[in-house]
Amino acid sequence: MFLTRIEINQRRRATRQVLANPHRMHGAVTACFPRSVDPGRVMWRLDEREDGVFLFVLSSLPPPDATSLVEDYGWPQFESPWQSKEYQPVLDxxxxxxxxxxxxxxxxxxxxxxxxxxxxxxxxxxxxxxxxxxxxxxxxxxxxxxxxxxxxxxxxxxxxxxxxxxxxxxxxxxxxxxxxxxxxxxxxxxxxxxxxxxxxxxxxxxxxxxxxxxxxxxxxxxxxxxxxxxxx
Structure with missing residues (x-):
């Protein structure tokens, strides 16, 4: 299992729209995985904090490519716009x-x-x-x-x-x-x-x-x- 964190750019117009509609955000998360890959159960959560807005995604595979989500709603100009970590140490x-x-x-x-x-x-x-x-x-x-x-x-x-x-x-x-x-x-x-x-x-x-x-x-x-x- 992997836990991925993606920082969201809430100043963008498209971001404000997807933040207001969990169904649309679910579609954006699902789009991180190709249809040929089964990531198992995928859960996600949005945290709106003082230091920013963050999307957390838990899946059996790390998102192989969150580029589209980051380009639409994140900070694509940064070198590492998302990070994935193994979840097993948390479970242990x-x-x-x-x-x-x-x-x-x-x-x-x-x-x-x-x-x-x-x-x-x-x-x-x-x-x-x-x-x-x-x-x-x-x-x-x-x-x-x-x-x-x-x-x-x-x-x-x-x-x-x-x-x-x-x-x-x-x-x-x-x-x-x-x-x-x-x-x-x-x-x-x-x-x-x-x-x-x-x-x-x-x-x-x-x-x-x-x-x-x-x-x-x-x-x-x-x-x-x-x-x-x-x-x-």
């Missing part, structure tokens, strides 16, 4: 009991049950069929809801981040995206989490680091990055 460092600083952009959602259009009330037709119910994903939009979403999933994902009364991580950014995808409009609620986690199940956390956390991975959610943490 994930050991039970270790603490890490982390950053994650996620799509916190809940499933709301609602009747299906073709529902059949039990007994209505005399067939004894049970009413069919389907779940609809609804995004959490408040900080409290989003924090609770991650806290309640942390243990099954192989880590802890404190509890409701004293969490060791919190929401540092949240946004509701509305963008076009083909002939329909997509609305997506995202939250960026930052803080300290403690590894409780190294195997599960390693697997999640590769597979992603939560839904909407094609739209820049689910990629967690780790950095070493030492208690003061």
């Amino acid at each position: 460092a994930v050991q039970n009991g270790r603490q890490f600083q982390f950053r994650l952009r996620a799509n916190p959602v809940r499933n709301v049950l609602e009747p299906a259009n073709d529902q059949v009330q039990a007994g209505n037709s005399g067939s004894g069929e049970v009413r069919r119910i389907r779940g609809k994903r609804v995004g959490h939009v408040t900080v409290a809801q989003q924090r609770h979403w991650l806290l309640t999933r942390a243990s099954r994902w192989g880590f802890t981040m404190g509890d409701e009364n004293a969490p060791s991580a919190d929401v540092v950014e949240r946004k509701v995206w509305t963008f076009a995808k083909k002939s329909r409009t997509v609305t997506l609620s995202t939250a960026v989490f930052e803080g300290i986690l403690t590894v409780t199940d190294q195997g599960e956390l390693r697997r999640r680091l590769l597979d992603g956390f939560g839904p909407a991975k094609a739209y820049g959610c689910g990629l967690m990055t780790l950095a070493p943490f030492s208690s003061p």
